[in-house]
Amino acid sequence: MSDQSAPKGAFIQRDKETYAIVPRTPVGVVTPELLENIASVAKKYEIPIIKITSGQRIALVGMKPEIVESVWEELGTDIGPAVGKCFHYVQACPGTAVCKNGILDSLGLGMRLEQLLVGAELPAKGKIGVSGCGLCCAESFVRDFGVFAKRTGWTFIIGGNSGRNARIGDVIAEDFTDDQVVELTNKCVEYYRANAKPNERTARFVQRIGIEEIKKAVLE
Known part of the structure; x- marks a missing residue:
């Protein structure tokens, strides 16, 4: 069976026969009820693998195509994008919610970005990292768009990539508020959409365009 079907x-x-799905779990936060439901559905449909992904999500793997629709109906969650040219997820650390090192509310800002952007179309796939301190546990420097917290505000990063051709992202703004991060993210996304080549990830886009040119476009 092909991907088209x-x-x-x-x-x-x-194996070209079975499928996986990723229920949407914004910024990696889950509830007991969701976990119980996932376990119940996995048992009922004998789903062989439940995997925590690198993006703080839960993948249900190894399903025959005929049960997928029923599994989605019983899970009752939105789809977490895992393929295609769009924002796939926002990865966020605990931040000030629980972490002793947290400086700013990474979960709160991450949720705002998740609601705004996940699933939105892009020239290529995109990922976001939101870290509540300089330790960058949400891998902000190797995400398409990333932020990390300092005492003076958020530092904004663009053009990171953790893949085979890895790249540390470029800092384009510092000491931003939550609202300023959301506004700048929107500007960067629009500029990227308007100027990127098809299938060009932000890492290669920044290398081609140049970070100074991008700063001029989105910060002025």
Whole structure:
């Protein structure tokens, strides 16, 4: 079965016969009720693998195509984008919610960005990291867009990539408030959409355009 005939919200696995899905779990936060529901559905449909992904999400893997729709219905969650040219997820650390090192509310800002951007179309896939302190536990420097907290505010990063051709992102703004981060993210996304080549991730985009040119476009 080809990807073109894949059930909604599912993507083909290595065996070319079974599929995986990723329920949407904004900024990696889950509830007991959600976990209980996932466990119940996995048992009922004998889903062989439940995997925590690198993006703080839960993947249900190894489903025959005919059960995918029923699984989604019983899970009752939105689809967490895992393939395609869009924002896939926002990765966020605990920040000031619980972490002793937290300086700013990374979960709160991450949730705002999640609600605003996840699933939004892009020239290529995109990921966001929001870290509540300079330790950058949400891997902000190797995400397409990232921020980390200092006592003076958020530092904004663009053009990171953790893949085979890895790249540390460029800092384009510092000492920003939550609202300023959201506004700048929107500007960067629009500039990227308007000027990127098809399938060009932000890391290669920044290398091609140049960080100073991007700063001029989004900060003035």
